[in-house]
Amino acid sequence: MASQPPELDGFHFIRLLGSGGFSDVFLYEQELPKRSVAVKVLLTDGVDEAARARFVAEANVMARLSAHPYIVTIFHAGVAGDDRPYLVMEYCSGPSLADRLKRERIGVEDALRTGVRLSSAVATAHAAGILHRDIKPANVLTNALGWPALTDFGIASALEELPVHTTTLSELRREPSDTATSGSRSVGLSVPWSPPEMFSDDPDPDVRSDIFSLAATVHTLLAGRTPFEVPGRSNGTLDLMGRIERGMITPLDRTDVPASLTASLRRGMATRREDRYQSAVDFARALQRVELELGLAPTSIDVPNLSVGDARPAPGGSGDEQETRARAVATIRAQPEERPAAPVREAAEAAEPVAQEPAATRVRGVVPVVPQPSVAAARETAVPEHTVLRSRPPAPADDDTAAPPAEDAPVTTPRDPRRRLLTWIGVGAAAVVLLGVAATILANVLAPTAAPRTPAAGTGGDDGGIAVTVVPPPVLVSAVRAPDGASATFAWKTEHPEKGDQYTWVQEGTTNGPSVTTDPKVTVTGLTPGVPVCIDIATVRAGRTSEQLKACTS
Structure with a gap:
């Protein structure tokens, strides 16, 4: 049987949410600010020094981690009038x-x-x-x-x-x-x-x-x-x-x-x-x-973002030597798994460097960490060994004063015009091969500007990789605040728009869910004059969502 809910100043009891071996969880309504909260109360029978210590430790741990979007937020901790410790936490209305x-x-x-x-x-x-x-x-x-x-x-x-x-x-x-x-x-x-x-x-x-x-x-x-x-x-x-x-x-x-x-x-x-x-x-x-x-x-x-540095390399040093920026969260984008030979796969992944985009391109201080091409991919685009041109060693002097060759030195023979012709033919063939390799590399570099391939589910590209359609993010056109400050109009566009494109937007700092529109323009009303307003906008195309655009106006 659950315990009796404690009397808490500023909170109004609603109902029991659940009961466990050491604590009960109740739903309360907080008076200021007005919101529903979950209150976890330690059971009287289980209150000993060890239980109290665990309860305090839980409050401290959750307080350190509460900023994360996928960890329950703790708002307050205290001891009720009947000497039972309690935690006031975010009320998660959905099921476990x-x-x-x-x-x-x-x-x-x-x-x-x-x-x-x-x-x-x-x-x-x-x-x-x-x-x-x-x-x-x-x-x-x-x-x-x-x-x-x-x-x-x-x-x-x-x-x-x-x-x-x-x-x-x-x-x-x-x-x-x-x-x-x-x-x-x-x-x-x-x-x-x-x-x-x-x-x-x-x-x-x-x-x-x-x-x-x-x-x-x-x-x-x-x-x-x-x-x-x-x-x-x-x-x-x-x-x-x-x-x-x-x-x-x-x-x-x-x-x-x-x-x-x-x-x-x-x-x-x-x-x-x-x-x-x-x-x-x-x-x-x-x-x-x-x-x-x-x-x-x-x-x-x-x-x-405890170990993610500035994306700009420090003069004369690597990015790893820079100070950590004061940001809360870094977003790590997906990277397809490379397929080098089994013995070198782990070494390739371990040696893979990580670069970063400028912090200004992300929302709410989130820094995207984008993986560089892997070691295995670099090997695939490397110039074959037999196509590399090497300079010939200088021929020995013709005069008698030249030093005699070493015992293991190659013997130099008089030049034959036919051999010279064959040499120039070989050089020309090597140059053609190099030009072909350079063209292939250039095509790969410019490939992202072309329309990406969309393979069938569960299939890969021609090179064994995975091709995924990338939805272009919105680009802000204008953000204008009304003269009375009570509304703001935002307009945006998407590069290479397609028929059927939709947009989701949500106002920051509110509990409202995202809204969907087909018009790349929206007016936000009910604003407080003098208080800045920001919205997050994303393009939705064929069931996929782009990166978000953060648009603000003061």
């Missing part, structure tokens, strides 16, 4: 992923998009030095925009301050359950999504442990059940732990899931940590490549 699984079949596109966005949230936590340690569908809510929102950092830990004890296999030889706890010093463990290293007597999780749980969560979305659950057989806690330790993933029973996605999920849930993706961004990029393979618009990876 666990609830969605109970009533619908989640499509591949939705699962990929959700996986990339959750990877962004997990990467953000890792960049802040935080392990979530309990990623599962029930801990992913849906906000008012339909976006996933990662929550419940109740057992999250700083990377350098891991707890001394978690629930182990020997402690679970009692009644099995999905989430197991043991004693006040133990920390909850969601077994169906936990990696094998968490079952040891002295667990030492790291970022790859979260990646296992992340991949297991995406697998659950596609399968409709946990990855190690076998229909028709015993699926107790001990059964699941044994299968997890042996890497016995139940195959996906879906024909619409490509083999590349299955392989990515299996790598993410590898038994050995060394065989998994080494970062959440790496896992997100793998999902992006599947999106490109299916002809889908790749979902952006939004990560904290």
